Amino acid sequence: MRNERHARPHGRPSSRPPGTATLVLSGAARAVAAVLEEGQSADAALAAQVAEAMEALQEVQQQGGPRGAIQAVTLGTLRWYLRLAPAVLPLLARPGAQTDVRLRALLACAVHQIEYSSHAQATTVAAAVDAARLLGLERAAGLVNAVLRRYLRERVALLASADRDLATRHAHPAWLVEALRAAWPAELEQLLAANNAHPPLALRVDLSRTRSVDYLQELAARGLAGEAVSGVPTAVTLSHPVPVAELPGFAEGRVSVQDPSAQLAALWLAPLPGERVLDACAAPGGKAGALLEIAAGPIALTAVDNDAARLERVGENLKRLGREAKLLQADLCGPPDWWDGVPFDAILLDAPCSATGVIRRHPDIKLLRRAADIAGFAARQLLLLRGCWPLLRPGGRLLYATCSVLPAENAAVVRAFLAATPEATVAPVPEPLAGLPLHPCGPGWQLLPGAAGDGFYYACLHKEGEAR
Ligand SMILES: C[S@@+](CC[C@H](N)C(=O)[O-])C[C@H]1O[C@@H](n2cnc3c(N)ncnc32)[C@H](O)[C@@H]1O
Incomplete structure (x- = not known):
């Protein structure tokens, strides 16, 4: 909700053109506010804000581009928001939702710069004051100045007080810390730290x-x-x-951006030449490309997703790789009216999930997910498993995958499926992958985020019947 005292039409009264630091802080504050208030993903919020800031930059004919800097400040602020906000926002008379979300976001971005960048503190405060004006918060410019100056004087005590709580210290929501503690008590602090690390x-x-x-x-x-x-x-x-x-070879598709843990999907399912393979929940197509590349000869890949826009990206991605698949838009929870009735030899089900294993790449997840979301994900995952299983031939294999580290979406889902599916058994980890840091987790294996890659869960289910 807007604080009317601070709300002003977008624009800047000053004739002085804004500096890059100001553009960066205002762009990042807008993106952070969109995540906080509108529940947008950081990617969507950044796309809009970066475009706007670039336009502003052209307007004032400055050199250089703040694109990367806006992204870095936005993602850094989102990564540390749940630590920084409790340290700085109490300095406002009304720290909660009564204060304009852009003001809260701006203060968090500025404090992020103070704590996690090498910029001179005075420069950050001055840029934040200018950024307030650029955000249409002219009346709050003095407040921004006063709050940040007080923060600079008291920051050690403010952060020490915030850091007394484990969840705040690691900038995680309390519900997630409790869920992680229940699932991974021995690894908890390591896991929280890994979620805040910058992955390569x-x-x-x-x-x-x-x-x-x-x-x-x-x-x-x-x-x-x-x-x-x-x-x-x-x-x-x-x-x-x-x-x-x-990157050498990127344009011609010799390399793709993909985390090592995600790359395991294709290595685990190990499609053989000539096999009919279903990539269930395929968009944007990272694992589809991997499946096509890893097979020693051509495979017949069908890639299905229920999101038409995301499915288009599968097509674009495969085009860059020079690979082909049959792309179909369909709801895999529903009746398979898209299916030609010929069973698949192998299925990859990369189910939609909380994405709690990829927080280090998407820190906005810590702010967007709610405890109550998890049961909904689990219910859909089970429906997807049940929807895909009849499409698999006897003797075939289905690899269930998520980028979640929560057993409710992993072991519990597979267990519930196995309990009602006597012809399904869990296959062991394939020999070539046996040396990986895989944690046994119910009827599957969990990779935790860390040096080896993102957090992923895999369980390979075999359907009773003739193996080929
Ligand atoms: C984790 S993402 C898949 C990532 C993809 N496998 C890759 O490697 O690029 C999950 C996908 O499931 C899709 N999805 C969600 N519910 C679905 C459903 N009921 N039927 C088909 N696809 C669904 C989403 O649109 C999303 O693209």
């Missing part, structure tokens, strides 16, 4: 076109340091992220 840029190399050792040399020739990922033969990580356009 991870690539999947199409081994049918380039050996990863050769790709690492290509990277080195361009001055890019990378390394192979132990146990995931397709994966390479880069020490410093670069725009994909600068």
